[in-house]
Amino acid sequence: MEIRHFRYFLAVARQRNFTRAAEHLGIAPPTLSRQIQDMESELGARLFLRQQRDVKLTEAGVALVIEAEATVRQFECAQRNAQRAGRGDIGHIELGYVASAVFGGVLQKQVQAFSRECPDVSLNVRESPMATLPAMVLDGRFDMGYVRSPMTLPEGLDEIRLNAEGFVLAVSAESWLCRLPDIGPQHLQNETFILPEQITGTLQVAAQGGFSPTLGAQPGGLVAVIALVSLGQGVAVVPESVVGHVGLPGVLYRKISGCEATSWLSLIYRRFEKSAAVVRYIEQVKHS
Incomplete structure (x- = not known):
């Protein structure tokens, strides 16, 4: 029958x-x-x-x-x-991100918009080290990830370029740099640079100043980077979105005069994605 x-x-x-x-x-x-x-x-x-x-x-x-x-x-x-x-109305998504996706509000905006559209799709959202995030998307531990670009992606991944922003200098309030009316790249040649996960800003500022940077620790997330700055271990070139979102005692954020360096958030995903829920999220981001 x-x-x-x-x-x-x-x-x-x-x-x-x-x-x-x-x-x-x-x-x-x-x-x-x-x-x-x-x-x-x-x-x-x-x-x-x-x-x-x-x-x-x-x-x-x-x-x-x-x-x-x-x-x-x-x-x-x-x-x-x-x-x-x-x-794609139901399903499950594993979503990775780096901290600056939260500081700029991009992650919150896009996750909330998707959840309103597809309330029966469950999302597990986790912060992850940027160095490992692309490989984790590629091998399926994450379905997608928010990273700070530019970065070289492995074969098989694509990206959606999101909002671009410049860089600022995180500096100890006790530093001599804070007494300058303007801080330019040339003033930083004798400083030790605490490195965020995305080091493009640091390298571009050094190139504009005409010097090879002295590289300090690379502790991981942006909060850890700012923490080392607050301890007087160096300066850090960080995304503008950090200002107003990560405030630690003894740390000031100063504009770098003439700095042309930029970075942007990207949503990375598998090129031939098969999950309808993941594809729906990707399409929403493309058209947002």
Whole structure:
């Protein structure tokens, strides 16, 4: 028997009349009668007592109604869930990010917009070291990730370029640099640079100043970088979005005069993504 047999059976059981049930189903009465006869033959039991104007369920028919209704409901539920999964309405996403995606508000805005659109897709959002995030997306530990670019991506990953921003200097309030009316790249040649995960800003500032930078520790996330600055271990070239979001005692943020260095957030993802929920998130970001 197929699911249509259960639907035919339930239509007759509810209408108590083959003609009305056939009209409801959109099939010819003889076709419906043959389908019910096939069911009875397969089950080895009569389902209906046929009378002149209507039909009545037998004991076997009464017993089958409950199971048939449950079977049809389960089938329709499975069908709806498969369709929703195919549209990306349900599913699960593992999303990685670097801290500056939070400081600039990009992560919050895009995750909240997606959750409003697809409330039944669960998102597990985790901060991750930027150096390992692309490989984790590539091997499936993350579905997507927010990173600070420019960076070289492994083959098989693509990116959506998001908002660009410049850099500022994080400097100890006790530093002689704070007494300068303007801090230019040339003033930093004797400083030790605490390195964030994205070192492009540091290298570009040094290139503009015409010197090779003295490199200090690279402690990881931006909060850890600013913490070392607050301890007087060096200066740091960090994204502008940090200002107003990471405030530690003894740390000032100063503009670097003439600094042309920029960076931007990117959403990275697998080039041939198959998950409908992930594809839907990617498309939303592209059109946001």
